[in-house]
Amino acid sequence: MIAFVVLVLGRFRRRPRLDSKARIVPPGVPDRRAENIVLLLFVCATLCAAAVIVVYAWDAIPNQTQFLGLALGLSFAFLSAACIVIGRRLVVTEELEEDYGTTHPEEEETLDQLAAEGGDRFTRKRLLVVAGAGAGTVLGAALLTPVASLGPVLDVSSLYRTPWRRGVRLVDEAGRVFLADDVEEDTFYTAYPEHADREQMGAPLVVVRFKPAELRLPEDRGTWAPDGIVAYSKICTHAGCAIALYRKPTFAPVEPKPALICPCHYSTFDATNGGEVLFGPAGRPLPQLPLAIDGSGELRAAGNFSGAVGPSWWGVRNHGPRS
Amino acid sequence: MRRALTLIALALVCAPAAAADPPSPGVTHVKVPAGTPPVAWGAQLFGANCVTCHGPNGQGILTPVRGVGDQTGLGPSLVGVGARAADFYLRTGYMPLDDPHSQPRRSRVLFSQRELAALVAYVASLGPGPRVPSPQPERGSLADGQESFTEHCAGCHQIAAEGGYVTNAVAPSLDQASPVEIAEAVRTGPYLMPRFSEKQISNAELDSVIRYVTYAKHPDDRGGWALGHLGPVPEGLVTWFIGIVLLVATCAVIGRRFHA
C-alpha cells in the first residue's frame, strides 16, 4: 500500500518541468556500456581509496610510502578515467558559437567624459596632481624605510671581517689544536680559528703541506708557509661553495699538478703559488692565510688573509680583510 | 635523409661509450714449476707485465721510454709502496694500465688469485712498506662515518658515494669497493686521491668511514625508486619524461582536436 502510494506520487514528481520549453542541450542516445564502464571505474576508485586507509592503519605493511602513493594515485586515476569517459561518451559534446568580445568605444568615451567633468572645479589641476603625487611618493618611501632594518644595507664592513688575526691557533673539527708535525704531505685538512664561530665564510681554512722547494709563492709571502705548510680560505671566490676537493698527483710526469677544486662550478686553484686560478670561472685567486709555527709546534695564523674572503662584490678589492 | 640522421644518432651514442672503454691490454700469464716461492713467481709475472712501465726491480721509469709495440714506458717507483698499494691496484684492476697517461679505472682482473698474491709479495719485497690492512667496519659508527665521509670524501666521491668529477679526472663510484679496498685506498691515496694516514684518520675512524661507505651501497631508500642518489639531474629527467609525458598524453586524450 505504501509502496503503491510512493510509486504514484513519484510519477507525478518525475514529470519533466521543461515540457513546454525548447531543449537547451541537444538530445543524445544513452550508452549503457559507457555507464557500466564508469560504474566500474568508480568502484575501482572506491576500492583504491579504501586501500589508502587500510594501508595507513595497518602498520605491518612495509613500504608504506609506495603503497599509500600507489593506492591514492590509482584512486585519482580511476576517477580521472571515469570523468573522461563521461566527458567523451555520456554527455553531449556540443559545438557552440559565441562572439568574441570587442572594445566598447561609447563606454570608453563616457568614462573619459566622467573623468573630465569630475575635475571641472579645479583651476590648477597639474600643480595639485604634482603636489599629491609628491606626497604619495615620499610617503611610499617613508613606508619602505623600515625595510632598511632587514640588514646592514649601507654598512659593508662586516664583509671584510674574518675571525683570523696574528696568534689565533688552528683547530680541527673536533677542536684539537693543529701541530705542525701532524700536517702531512699529499693530503688536505680543514682548520678553524680557535674559539670562533665556524659558520661564517671567513672561518674555515684548507691546509696543505708541500716540500718548501715545490712552493712558488709571491715574493711578499716568503714567510707565509713555514715548513711548506700553506693555508687558504676554504670558501671559493666564485660563488661561495666550500672547496672540498684536493687533487694530488701520485706520479707527476703523467698526472696534473696539485690543486684545490670547488665542486660547484669546478674552479681550480693552484695551492703552490698563492691560489692562482687554473681553470673554471673564479675571477679572483684563493685568499691565502699566513701561518706561523709557535714554540710548542702549534700552527697559528700570522695575520689575516691576503685578500677578502668569499665571492666577489663591488668592494672586494678595495680593502684587505679585517680581524 | 632519414638514414643519414639514424647513422649520425648511432654514432653519437656509440662514440662516447667507445671512448670511455679503451681496449684492455691483456696480461701475460707465466707458468712456473710447483714449489716456486711466491716472490720468485711474482718477479717473473712482474717482468712479463709491469717492467715496461715500472722498470726493472720496480725502480720506476721517469722519462718516457719507447717500448715493445706501441707502449710507452713511464711509471712510478714501487720501492717501499708495500703490499698495501700493490694489493689495491691489482685487485681493482687499476693495474696493469695500458696507457700511462690515462686514469687507472676499475676493470676486470685478469690475474688469478694466486698470481695476484705472488705479484703483491714481490712488490712488497722491493722495500719495506705497509701491509694489507684489516679493517673492522662492524666496530665503526654510522653517524661518525657519515660525518667523516662528508668532511674528507664527499667533495670528490659525492655524499652518497656515487662518484663525481675532479678537474681532469673521475672520482669513481664506490659501489663496488670492498672494505679492504676502501681502507687501502684511503691510506694509499691512489692516482689523484689524497692520502690519509692514521694520524689524520685513525683506524677507528676509518672503520666508521668504511661502515658508512658499505651502508651507502644500499642506503635507507624510503620513498620508492632512488634514481641513483644523484639528486636533481635524474629528478628533472623523471619530471619531463615521466610526469610531463603522462600529463601531455592525458591532454591529448581529453582534447577533442589533435591537429590545429
Next chain:
Amino acid sequence: MISRTVRFLDQRAGAAPFFRKALRYVFPDHWSFLLGEVALYSFVILVGTGIYLTLFFKPSLAPVVYHGDYLPLRGRELSEAYQSTVDISLRIKAGLLIRQTHHWAADVFVAAIVLHLLRIFFTGAFRKPRDLTYYIGLLMLILALLEGYLGYSLVDDLLSGMGLAIGYSVAMSVPFIGANIAQLLWDGPFPGSDSFMSRMYVAHVLVLPVLIGTLIVLHVTLVAARHHTQFISRRATEKKVVGMPTFPAYAPRSLGLAFAVAAVLFLMGGLIQINPIWQWGPYHVSQATNGAQPDWYLGWLIGALRLVPSFDVTVGHYTLVPNPFWGGAAFPTFVFLVLFAWPALERRVTGDHAFHNLLDRPRDAPWRTAIGVAFFTWIFIVFLAGAADRMFVLFGLSYQGQVWAFRVLVWVLPVAALFVTKRICEELQRGEVVEVRRKLVEAEPVA
C-alpha cells in the same frame, strides 16, 4: 537537489545569470590548450600538500641533537628545520608521501608552465588583446622559480645550503649595489642571521603563494573575459569562438584532467624518491659535496655560471662586475626581458596592431617560430652545459672539452636552428599549397 542549490544561490547572491553564462561559456578545444590547466592543478596540489607540511616543519635554525631512528644522523647536531624535515620523511606516517608529492608537484608545475609558455609563444596567443594575460603569466613563471628555490632551500640540507651560498654570490655580484642587496636580504654576510630562515619561510608559505594565487585569478579572469583563442576552421573566425560549453561537455573533461594531475603527482610522490635529504646530511659553510645541482628549472643558471670564462670586470680596485653576475643575473634577466618585450617588439616590426583571436600554426609565422626556436635552443644548450660533469662521469667526455664545445655550440647551434626552422616552416607551407593545387586538379572533370 540541484534545483534547490540553484534557488539558494540565486536568492542569496543573485547568481543565476552568472551561472547561466558560466555554464554555457564556450571553450575551444585542442589538447595544447589544456597545458595551463595542468599547471593550475599542480598548484592546487602544491597548496594542499604544502599546508600539511607546515603543520610539521619547524622554520628555525636552532641546534638540536638527533635521537631518531636514522642511524647515520644519530647523535649529531642538526638545525630544527633539517631535523623536522627528516622527521616528516622518516617518522611521520604518510609524511614522506606528502613531502615527495609536494616536491614532484613543484617540478611538474614549472615544467607545465614552460610548456604552456612555449604553446602561447609559438601560436602567437600573446598578441593583443591578450598581452596583459601573457605578462601576468611571465610574472607567475618568475615567482614560481623563486618559490621552488625557496621551498627546497628551507630544509637546510647540504645540497640546498650550497645552493643558497650561490644565490648569495649572485646577489653580491650585482654591480654597484650587490653587496648591499645581499646584506639586506641575508641580514649580514652569509649565512646571515636566523632571520633569513624566517624570511624564506614567510615568503614561501604566505607571500609568494598569495601572490601567485592572486595572479592566477587575474590570469584566468582575463582569459575568460576575452575568451580563449582558437585555431582557424570553417566556423571558427576572428569574430566567432567555436567550442564546447562548460556544462555538460567541458566540466567532466576538466575534472578528469584535475584528477589525472593528482593521480600522476601522488603516484610519483609514492613510487619515485625525490630529494632524500636524510642522505645529504645537514648544511655547514665549510662542507660541500660533488655533483650538487639545483632543481631542474634552475639548471640553466648553473650551466651559465659554469660556462662564463674566468674574469671579474675591474676598474682599478673597484670590482665593477664580479663573475657570477653574467651567468646568474644578466642571463636570466635578459631572457625574461626578451620574453616581456616580445609582444611589443613583434607589433613594432610587423606593424600589426590588430586584435588576434585566431592562433597561428607555428609554420604560419616563420620568423617568429624560427627566432623562438633559436632563442629557446640557446637557453636549452646552456641548460645542458650544467650537467656536463655527469656526462663526463657517465660517458667519459672530457669536462674541459665539453666546456669549450658548449661555449661554441651555444652561439652556433641557435643560428643553425634559426635557418633550419625557417626553412622547415616555409617548406611545410609550400607543401600545403601544392596539396591544395593537386586536389583542385584532381577535382577537375576529365576532358
